Amino acid sequence: MGGGRSVFLLLFSLQLSSSFLFSAGSLYNSTDELVILDHNNFHPTVLGTENAWVIEFYNSWCGHCIHFAPTWKLFAKDVRDWQHTIKVGVIDCSVDDAIPICREYEIMGYPSIKLFTARTSKGDIGTSMSSRTVEEMGKSLVDFLVEKQKANNGSESWVNLQPYQGSLPDIWKGVPDSVEHVVVIVDHKGSYIGKSVILDLGGYTKIAVRVTEGSGDDMKELRAASNPSVIFMDRNGQKEVVKNAAATREDLKALILKKYNLSRSMLPFSKAGMSKEEGLKKNEVEGAGDGRPEEIHSDKLNYEDDLPDTAYTGSERKDQIYMVDIENAVSYAIHHEVVQHKVISGEALKALQDFLEVLVLYLPARPAVHEFLSRLHRYITTQGDRIHGEKIAENIKTLQDQESVLPEQQEWIGCKGSEPKYRGYPCGLWITFHTITVNAVLQDGNNVNFNPKKTLQAIHGYVRHFFSCSYCSKHFQEMYALDAESSVSVADDGIIWLWRGHNKVNKRLHGDASEDPQHPKESFPSHSACPTCWDGSQLKEKEVLVYLKSIYSKRALSFKGTQTIVAPVMNRQAKIKKVIDSHRAEKGRKEVLTVNKKRYNMEEEQPLRPLHTWGFNSTDQ
Numbered sequence: 001m002g003g004g005r006s007v008f009l010l011l012f013s014l015q016l017s018s019s020f021l022f023s024a025g026s027l028y029n030s031t032d033e034l035v036i037l038d039h040n041n042f043h044p045t046v047l048g049t050e051n052a053w054v055i056e057f058y059n060s061w062c063g064h065c066i067h068f069a070p071t072w073k074l075f076a077k078d079v080r081d082w083q084h085t086i087k088v089g090v091i092d093c094s095v096d097d098a099i100p101i102c103r104e105y106e107i108m109g110y111p112s113i114k115l116f117t118a119r120t121s122k123g124d125i126g127t128s129m130s131s132r133t134v135e136e137m138g139k140s141l142v143d144f145l146v147e148k149q150k151a152n153n154g155s156e157s158w159v160n161l162q163p164y165q166g167s168l169p170d171i172w173k174g175v176p177d178s179v180e181h182v183v184v185i186v187d188h189k190g191s192y193i194g195k196s197v198i199l200d201l202g203g204y205t206k207i208a209v210r211v212t213e214g215s216g217d218d219m220k221e222l223r224a225a226s227n228p229s230v231i232f233m234d235r236n237g238q239k240e241v242v243k244n245a246a247a248t249r250e251d252l253k254a255l256i257l258k259k260y261n262l263s264r265s266m267l268p269f270s271k272a273g274m275s276k277e278e279g280l281k282k283n284e285v286e287g288a289g290d291g292r293p294e295e296i297h298s299d300k301l302n303y304e305d306d307l308p309d310t311a312y313t314g315s316e317r318k319d320q321i322y323m324v325d326i327e328n329a330v331s332y333a334i335h336h337e338v339v340q341h342k343v344i345s346g347e348a349l350k351a352l353q354d355f356l357e358v359l360v361l362y363l364p365a366r367p368a369v370h371e372f373l374s375r376l377h378r379y380i381t382t383q384g385d386r387i388h389g390e391k392i393a394e395n396i397k398t399l400q401d402q403e404s405v406l407p408e409q410q411e412w413i414g415c416k417g418s419e420p421k422y423r424g425y426p427c428g429l430w431i432t433f434h435t436i437t438v439n440a441v442l443q444d445g446n447n448v449n450f451n452p453k454k455t456l457q458a459i460h461g462y463v464r465h466f467f468s469c470s471y472c473s474k475h476f477q478e479m480y481a482l483d484a485e486s487s488v489s490v491a492d493d494g495i496i497w498l499w500r501g502h503n504k505v506n507k508r509l510h511g512d513a514s515e516d517p518q519h520p521k522e523s524f525p526s527h528s529a530c531p532t533c534w535d536g537s538q539l540k541e542k543e544v545l546v547y548l549k550s551i552y553s554k555r556a557l558s559f560k561g562t563q564t565i566v567a568p569v570m571n572r573q574a575k576i577k578k579v580i581d582s583h584r585a586e587k588g589r590k591e592v593l594t595v596n597k598k599r600y601n602m603e604e605e606q607p608l609r610p611l612h613t614w615g616f617n618s619t620d621q
Contacts, residue, residue: 034076035089039097052086053116063514064471109470118155159202184231324561329428339393345386351461364554368405422516438552445491
């Protein structure tokens with residue numbers, strides 16, 4: 001009774017801590033010109049507003065999100081004065097509490113950008129935006145607003161972006177009495193300069209800005225100019241024409257501001273969605289950031305019969321592979337990436353079933369964790385041809401008890417970054433992938449029915465359908481399509497292919513904004529980690545293979561840092577069975593702890609080296 005209570009207290013405490021661990025790595029803060037959304041304020045802030053919204057759904061650990069964050073900040077700053085018509089927001093989907101929101105809006109990859117028109121209601125999942133540069137995103141916003149306004153799906157509070165087609169004197173019709181000046185920009189068809197300036201200046205109540213493409217004869221000369229022209233008009237009838245006024249949006253805006261002695265300090269807002277006073281108060285509370293983009297079965301491990309399964313820690317060494325990092329990765333994959341899907345069916349459902357199957361078969365998980373994965377796999381495979389992510393989330397709770405536990409989040413150890421935004425989940429997922437490819441071979445590699453492509457196919461399926469960093473998933477799929485199926489024919493090939501692929505990724509991401517400066521990416525293993533793996537500047541694959549089998553073997557893993565899961569007390573019969581099964585497993589293990597001789601041209605079987613001879617370095621993570 002007490003053991004069960006401790007398990008649920010543990011789960012509760014882990015659930016409370018997980019949001020903190022991930023939210024601490026947020027890529028945005030109060031110094032950025034945007035609205036930071038979360039599970040509490042998303043609906044109240046976004047739904048039903050007169051202004052439109054453009055929102056980035058991101059993930060703080062996602063390398064492409066880290067890389068994209070500076071661009072999104074620049075974009076938000078570039079359109080900060082457009083909030084009378086459209087506001088910029090962000091929401092971090094890596095935070096536990098945000099999962100229902102991100103699932104509701106069908107966010108399948110990161111970063112995802114969605115546009116929402118005025119008075120958006122619950123159930124409207126928005127319009128996806130594919131543009132990714134500041135300039136192209138600005139144009140996409142203009143196109144979106146023009147289209148919605150033209151279809152009468154905008155708001156009366158929006159600035160008028162439709163080209164004016166009447167006579168100049170009639171332009172005052174419908175202009176509020178408080179407006180003292182009308183500015184007409186004569187722009188070229190298809191140009192974004194005039195419309196962007198209208199949005200830039202929409203917050204100044206004393207002026208109204210319209211754009212015209214100069215269809216009348218009186219505009220013929222202005223229309224022929226190489227750059228936009230400007231017509232300044234006052235209520236008293238005075239008019240000033242500036243032909244070929246400016247070549248850029250910034251120059252045109254500056255010309256108009258100077259004409260009427262206007263400045264940003266006159267605007268009613270200083271930050272997206274906030275008054276000046278609210279912005280100052282928020283800065284005092286939040287502080288100013290730097291603004292920069294941060295046992296398969298119980299017989300598989302050497303546990304003493306009645307001790308908690310954190311008792312076995314193995315022979316610790318520098319840059320040890322830790323079970324806690326694997327559990328964190330598997331837990332995040334299930335609790336976040338899987339349940340975030342609104343509906344899982346077809347190829348995605350098959351991919352999930354296959355991935356869970358290889359986890360159950362080959363991941364050297366603690367008994368309670370293995371039991372949970374087994375239950376989840378059975379559940380997923382008995383739900384027909386489609387299943388809702390929300391339903392999976394609900395059942396995850398019912399699948400857990402004293403004998404079946406999946407901790408939500410523990411402290412990273414080997415994958416801990418210098419800042420929360422670095423390493424973490426991607427590092428843990430790579431470790432998990434290496435671990436299952438290695439242990440699949442160590443466990444079943446000599447079986448005549450062993451399929452050497454099974455684990456890689458399952459990994460590929462998961463990355464394709466569930467790994468939420470879209471950019472990373474795309475590159476992995478391209479790499480897989482190139483040679484994964486053709487280059488894997490014997491048991492050890494899958495281990496080597498994944499190792500090669502990981503090194504390709506390390507090379508591509510070296511120096512990237514997502515790279516942890518204190519853990520630079522380099523060829524794995526390093527010279528210091530495995531001197532015998534190198535021949536000058538070249539890595540020797542057969543030595544690397546022995547090395548990989550050593551460090552990712554279930555007997556090499558450390559359980560340091562894993563939360564205690566109280567194991568049920570075994571009776572005498574169960575203990576005897578465990579000893580017998582353990583001896584059988586040991587016999588089978590000795591038969592497969594070898595490198596495939598035929599594939600790697602080895603003259604005799606080469607056993608694993610003692611752990612103390614390896615100086616494993618985790619720079620590959």
